[in-house]
Amino acid sequence: MTQDADVLVQIDDVYKHFPIKQGIIFKREVARVHAVDGVSLQIRRGETVGIVGESGCGKSTLARCITGLHPITKGRIVFDGQDISRMRGNQLKPFRRDVQMIFQDPYGSLNPRRRVGAIIGDPFDIHGIASGADRKKRVQELMELVGLNPEHYNRFPAEFSGGQRQRIGIARALALKPKLIVCDEPVSALDVSIQAQVINLLKDLQEELGLTYVFIAHDLSVVRYVSDRVAVMYLGKIAEYAEGEDLYEKPRHPYTNALLSAASIADPDAAERRERIVLTGDVPSPIRPPSGCRFHPRCPKAQENCIELEPELIVRDGDAARHETACHYPVDPAESLATEHAAIEQLSTEPTLPSA
Structure with a gap:
């Protein structure tokens, strides 16, 4: 299989299952957590691919598969x-x-007993690239x-604020001049104004x-x-x-539409005018995911074939060439714009990202 030279990462039908075992002496597998189930993606050089979804949808597990921190159960990553x-x-x-990673918690990802210079310099030591005065300079x-x-090379992490600690993590990730950096919720633990500084x-x-x-x-x-492109995950699969811009302006999957309707809006008048889509029921267990479309137990558009037949992630009629949706009954673009117009207008600006 020939890979496009512009593609840095090719993810083909990747699965990651975590076995659940019982027994004290002789352990046996009784079930599996289907954390990632048949995900395929392309990540092109120089772009940012965003991955969104509810907690437990598998996005962080997928990220750790990409970085090699989790061996995959099945599939291929090139x-x-x-x-x-x-x-x-x-x-x-x-x-x-x-390939490097920036972690979510700037407090837990840095060893509090080590000085900042040692933390940032670890990649140089591990890979035998620099030492002594050269290492300190770098x-x-x-x-x-x-x-x-x-x-502040000799200070400890406790002497830095949360935003500064995340900058330390970024510096460590940059040390070896990586081609790919996986940012696992790098700003969620920071104040909004600090989020803007780190994002910028x-x-x-980049x-x-x-x-x-x-x-x-x-x-x-x-x-x-x-993000240049966005993947929406639900229960281990890409929805x-x-x-x-295309996904935010014309969401086609009912789950994406619901996520956008729940997005925060700075303007209270626009928030009041917006129609909120409330999903019923809880997220199914990844140990026993539903048959067919995994979203069908909570989907307002679900029909009988959604229970039996899993939808393909393909380009639907009338969509842009790279807009793929896994849904038998996608949301009509006019309908999604009508219900989400106020939210889209707000999200297209940067009200929740004040300038640094």
Whole structure:
């Protein structure tokens, strides 16, 4: 299979199941958590792919599969022309230099007993790239690049604010000049004004260094602001995948439509005019996912064939070339715009992302 040179990551039909075992001495598998179930994506060089969905939908698990932190159950992940799906141990070391991760919690992701210079400099030591004065110089350059004072090289994480700690995490991720950075909800633990600073920093770094991002978040306005394309996940599968503007202006999957109707709006008058789509029932268990379309137990448009037949993720009639939806009865674009017009107008600006 020949891969497009513009594609950095090719994800083909990837599954990640976590076994549930019982027994004290002789453990046996009694069930499986279907965290990721048959996901296929392309991530192109220099772009940002946003992944959104409710908690437990599998977006963070997918991110950890992409970075090699979780071995996949089935499928294939090709990174920069190399199949990394079956690589283990030292085979992954060259790959680790090209893929880094920014974690959600800036407090828990930094060792409080180590100085900032040592934390940022770890990648240089692990990969044998720099040591001594050269290592210190590179670490201070990274600190300056992300907006930290290089003179604070010997401080501990507790001496920094939450936003500064996340900048430390970003500096560590940049140390080896990676091709791909996976941002797993990098601003959700920060105040809104600090979120804007970190988001703008990430965008500036992408432009300056030619980075590719996978950006995971709950906040739809943040995802729209940073993403070129957006994948909406539900219970381990992709429900909709499209160019960012196209997805927000013409959501086709009922689940995407419901997510947009619940997005926060700064203007209280617009929020009051908007029609809210309330989904009934709870998210089904990933241990026993529903048959057919996984969204059918909560979908207001579900019919009998939704229970029996799983919809394909394909381009529907009348949609843009790269707008894919997994739904037998997609939302009419006129209908989605009518119910979400106020929300879309607000999300197309940056009211929840004040300038830094």
